[in-house]
Amino acid sequence: MGFRAQLTTQEGIMSLKGNAIIGQSGGPTIVINASLVGAIQAAWDIDEIDRFFGAVHGMDGVLNEDLCDLFREDPDTVEAIKLVPSAGLGTCRLKPKDKDLERAMEVFKAHDIRYFFYIGGDDSQLACHRVSELAKSSDWEMRVIGIPKTIDNNLVVTDCSPGFGSAARYAATCCQAVGRDAEAFGNLEVVEIMGRNEGWLTGATSAARPTPEAPPHLVYLPEVKVTREQLIDDVKAKYDELGYCVIAVSEGFAFEGEDRVTSSSQVDEFGHSRLGGVAQWLSDVVEEGTGVRSRHDKLGNLQRCFSATASQVDLDQAYAVGQKAVYWAVEGQTDIMVTIERENDDPYQWECGATSLMTVAGASKAVPREWINETGNDVTEEFVTYCKPLLTGRACELDTGFSSFPKFRLHRIDCKLCAYERE
Amino acid sequence: MGFRAQLTTQEGIMSLKGNAIIGQSGGPTIVINASLVGAIQAAWDIDEIDRFFGAVHGMDGVLNEDLCDLFREDPDTVEAIKLVPSAGLGTCRLKPKDKDLERAMEVFKAHDIRYFFYIGGDDSQLACHRVSELAKSSDWEMRVIGIPKTIDNNLVVTDCSPGFGSAARYAATCCQAVGRDAEAFGNLEVVEIMGRNEGWLTGATSAARPTPEAPPHLVYLPEVKVTREQLIDDVKAKYDELGYCVIAVSEGFAFEGEDRVTSSSQVDEFGHSRLGGVAQWLSDVVEEGTGVRSRHDKLGNLQRCFSATASQVDLDQAYAVGQKAVYWAVEGQTDIMVTIERENDDPYQWECGATSLMTVAGASKAVPREWINETGNDVTEEFVTYCKPLLTGRACELDTGFSSFPKFRLHRIDCKLCAYERE
Numbered sequence: 001m002g003f004r005a006q007l008t009t010q011e012g013i014m015s016l017k018g019n020a021i022i023g024q025s026g027g028p029t030i031v032i033n034a035s036l037v038g039a040i041q042a043a044w045d046i047d048e049i050d051r052f053f054g055a056v057h058g059m060d061g062v063l064n065e066d067l068c069d070l071f072r073e074d075p076d077t078v079e080a081i082k083l084v085p086s087a088g089l090g091t092c093r094l095k096p097k098d099k100d101l102e103r104a105m106e107v108f109k110a111h112d113i114r115y116f117f118y119i120g121g122d123d124s125q126l127a128c129h130r131v132s133e134l135a136k137s138s139d140w141e142m143r144v145i146g147i148p149k150t151i152d153n154n155l156v157v158t159d160c161s162p163g164f165g166s167a168a169r170y171a172a173t174c175c176q177a178v179g180r181d182a183e184a185f186g187n188l189e190v191v192e193i194m195g196r197n198e199g200w201l202t203g204a205t206s207a208a209r210p211t212p213e214a215p216p217h218l219v220y221l222p223e224v225k226v227t228r229e230q231l232i233d234d235v236k237a238k239y240d241e242l243g244y245c246v247i248a249v250s251e252g253f254a255f256e257g258e259d260r261v262t263s264s265s266q267v268d269e270f271g272h273s274r275l276g277g278v279a280q281w282l283s284d285v286v287e288e289g290t291g292v293r294s295r296h297d298k299l300g301n302l303q304r305c306f307s308a309t310a311s312q313v314d315l316d317q318a319y320a321v322g323q324k325a326v327y328w329a330v331e332g333q334t335d336i337m338v339t340i341e342r343e344n345d346d347p348y349q350w351e352c353g354a355t356s357l358m359t360v361a362g363a364s365k366a367v368p369r370e371w372i373n374e375t376g377n378d379v380t381e382e383f384v385t386y387c388k389p390l391l392t393g394r395a396c397e398l399d400t401g402f403s404s405f406p407k408f409r410l411h412r413i414d415c416k417l418c419a420y421e422r423e
Numbered sequence: 424m425g426f427r428a429q430l431t432t433q434e435g436i437m438s439l440k441g442n443a444i445i446g447q448s449g450g451p452t453i454v455i456n457a458s459l460v461g462a463i464q465a466a467w468d469i470d471e472i473d474r475f476f477g478a479v480h481g482m483d484g485v486l487n488e489d490l491c492d493l494f495r496e497d498p499d500t501v502e503a504i505k506l507v508p509s510a511g512l513g514t515c516r517l518k519p520k521d522k523d524l525e526r527a528m529e530v531f532k533a534h535d536i537r538y539f540f541y542i543g544g545d546d547s548q549l550a551c552h553r554v555s556e557l558a559k560s561s562d563w564e565m566r567v568i569g570i571p572k573t574i575d576n577n578l579v580v581t582d583c584s585p586g587f588g589s590a591a592r593y594a595a596t597c598c599q600a601v602g603r604d605a606e607a608f609g610n611l612e613v614v615e616i617m618g619r620n621e622g623w624l625t626g627a628t629s630a631a632r633p634t635p636e637a638p639p640h641l642v643y644l645p646e647v648k649v650t651r652e653q654l655i656d657d658v659k660a661k662y663d664e665l666g667y668c669v670i671a672v673s674e675g676f677a678f679e680g681e682d683r684v685t686s687s688s689q690v691d692e693f694g695h696s697r698l699g700g701v702a703q704w705l706s707d708v709v710e711e712g713t714g715v716r717s718r719h720d721k722l723g724n725l726q727r728c729f730s731a732t733a734s735q736v737d738l739d740q741a742y743a744v745g746q747k748a749v750y751w752a753v754e755g756q757t758d759i760m761v762t763i764e765r766e767n768d769d770p771y772q773w774e775c776g777a778t779s780l781m782t783v784a785g786a787s788k789a790v791p792r793e794w795i796n797e798t799g800n801d802v803t804e805e806f807v808t809y810c811k812p813l814l815t816g817r818a819c820e821l822d823t824g825f826s827s828f829p830k831f832r833l834h835r836i837d838c839k840l841c842a843y844e845r846e
Contacts, residue, residue, distance in 0.1 A: 024607075084603065085604075086600075086604045086607045088607075090609065091607045091608060172825065173731060176828070177509075178724050178725060178728060180451070180508050180828060181508075181509045181724050184509045184511075184514045185515075186513065210825045211827050297721075297724050298720075300721070301604050302597055302720060304604055305600040305601055305603050306596070306597065306600045307600060308596060308731055308732055391825070392824065401815065401816060402595065402631045402633045402814070405599070
């Protein structure tokens with residue numbers, strides 16, 4: 001029996017009345033606020049939720065009792081924030097220890113919090129699951145729902161992760177743009193894309209190619225390693241064919257049998273950093289190996305926040321998972337993460353599903369080996385079929401000037417507990 | 424008597440019939456093809472121009488007699504290429520020597536070329552001027568017109584340089600986007616922007632701020648040096664005020680009394696590059712100096728080719744300078760560069776003017792000292808008034824998928840001379 005079937009048969013769930021809390025966690029995305037807004041707008045009309053608190057800087061805000069009253073935010077501002085990139089409540093990179101979780105429970109009890117929603121990746125889903133377990137063992141009735149988010153697209157069970165499509169669309173747009181620059185000079189160009197262990201984003205830049213000749217011409221995912229010799233041969237062949245070549249690599253790229261390149265933050269006695277990133281290093285390698293001039297670009301943090309090229313499907317899905325989290329919690333669900341289920345590739349159809357937090361907590365999904373070609377320098381048609389629908393653009397009028405990103409006012413609520421010091 | 428007055432009084436100029444040639448030179452821009460298209464479309468209706476050749480890869484194409492027939496390009500493709508970033512004819516970074524210029528004259532004579540148009544920055548305008556001088560001294564009647572182009576905005580006489588506005592708009596959009604990311608974490612963020620000797624682009628990111636609190640909060644131009652102590656103090660003050668801070672710096676940034684950071688392409692015995700760029704280095708410096716975590720992004724080559732955030736004014740001006748170059752050449756002008764003349768700041772009004780190639784050749788314009796504030800960490804209201812109109816957006820429907828950039832077919836014409844070897 002599938003999850004949605006279960007949902008519809010869950011009759012007679014006791015109504016749970018109280019307050020709710022939501023937080024954003026980990027690296028932000030272009031659409032993470034759409035999930036938050038989906039949850040807030042869903043909660044507006046729900047009697048069971050008295051007050052809806054925002055945890056400022058995620059779990060940090062829970063522990064420090066730094067909470068704001070989301071129902072006091074102006075509804076027009078809430079609606080506008082749907083399209084604002086990055087975490088409107090602030091985010092954190094905190095992995096809660098046992099003592100932190102106990103503190104979180106104290107905060108939840110002090111503020112009569114019966115609903116906990118957490119927007120994040122696999123680590124955050126683990127935190128969510130542990131909160132859920134602790135609530136059960138401390139006899140505090142609470143519904144805990146994880147809302148998926150990561151540009152890395154590495155959450156398991158869900159067909160894709162909100163945040164991925166928009167990051168991928170930016171990365172693909174960049175590869176096609178720098179391709180024009182590389183072709184004008186007849187150069188090589190190495191583009192470094194986020195994804196330390198999984199190559200979803202890097203592969204997506206290939207899936208977005210409008211024609212087989214469009215850049216990037218070679219893509220290397222961390223899932224498959226190639227030798228120096230093979231990569232140089234690949235580049236030479238493409239350059240001979242096209243007169244230029246764009247090479248997309250994940251930040252986790254390494255040659256077969258070699259260590260990864262690390263971008264050290266240590267500085268030498270002159271204050272200079274010791275190492276560049278993968279793009280700069282690999283650019284030097286291919287220039288030396290081919291004799292053709294090479295340039296490089298690292299797409300960096302903009303993959304998490306450049307919203308002018310957002311994906312409409314991604315925005316819609318991010319909103320939906322936030323909205324469904326609230327609806328399903330009130331209907332009695334707990335200890336689950338909302339997922340995206342694919343109904344059809346073309347035309348693309350999807351709906352929300354769910355999975356237990358246990359199954360996603362701390363787990364990650366690599367690109368399947370069979371979705372990468374045999375030589376390891378491109379993705380296959382299966383990858384393209386999977387990825388393409390997630391990259392649809394957004395028809396909108398570009399802002400002709402520069403307008404401010406709207407922001408929450410973050411009306412703080414009074415603390416009820418003593419201050420907390422993390423160990 | 425102004426230039427336009429001169430133009431209208433130049434009666435009785437001998438009509439000059441023959442072929443024309445155009446080339447693109449140096450670093451491409453988001454709108455450099457608009458100048459090319461402006462010239463092609465102007466030439467369509469001009470009887471004096473029999474054939475219009477494109478020099479493939481600029482002066483390289485002239486020397487190698489690698490020419491294409493632009494009148495054979497499909498008119499719809501020409502129109503569409505107006506919006507395609509980077510140099511559609513290819514570009515080069517060649518500084519012609521005396522022998523090269525003599526070869527160029529041979530090519531011009533062999534193909535009955537009477538009009539030479541060159542789209543480029545100050546070095547290219549110098550090449551243009553030297554061609555003009557050589558034509559005069561070799562008794563070859565030819566009209567030579569420079570078309571301004573550079574994202575650096577450092578050409579003299581002209582009010583601004585086509586290419587700048589769109590690069591600035593991308594850089595400003597990036598600063599505002601990464602500002603959201605930095606605020607969500609409560610971090611510092613260093614953004615590295617092109618401009619080795621002039622800070623026009625870096626300053627523009629400040630001019631685009633919709634509110635005084637919007638990022639970037641500190642901007643450092645190469646025109647004014649600050650000490651390490653001052654910069655750290657600046658960052659601390661902004662961070663204390665806002666809880667995060669975005670610092671925009673030109674790639675040519677250096678502290679008072681210190682050498683510039685260079686991004687070396689040399690590799691050590693492990694194949695790793697020795698140095699990072701300015702952003703990475705400065706990010707380490709501010710993190711160490713303030714104790715607050717810092718991230719960094721180098722905007723890189725995308726400033727020359729990311730067209731989704733192009734400036735409409737920039738596109739219009741790029742088109743106009745290409746168009747006017749052709750009109751004015753046919754009307755008898757030579758040895759000039761087309762310029763942009765500002766008529767009014769607000770509402771912004773401009774028209775094309777011209778200046779002698781001599782005045783712009785090899786010269787460059789820094790940001791005036793009085794347009795940078797006294798402490799050297801921001802631009803002044805004068806800079807903002809100057810810059811803001813150049814950053815207007817472009818109202819357009821975003822492509823909902825990914826369509827190919829249209830390309831020229833580059834129909835090559837037959838060579839008439841022996842092959843040429845550069846010394």
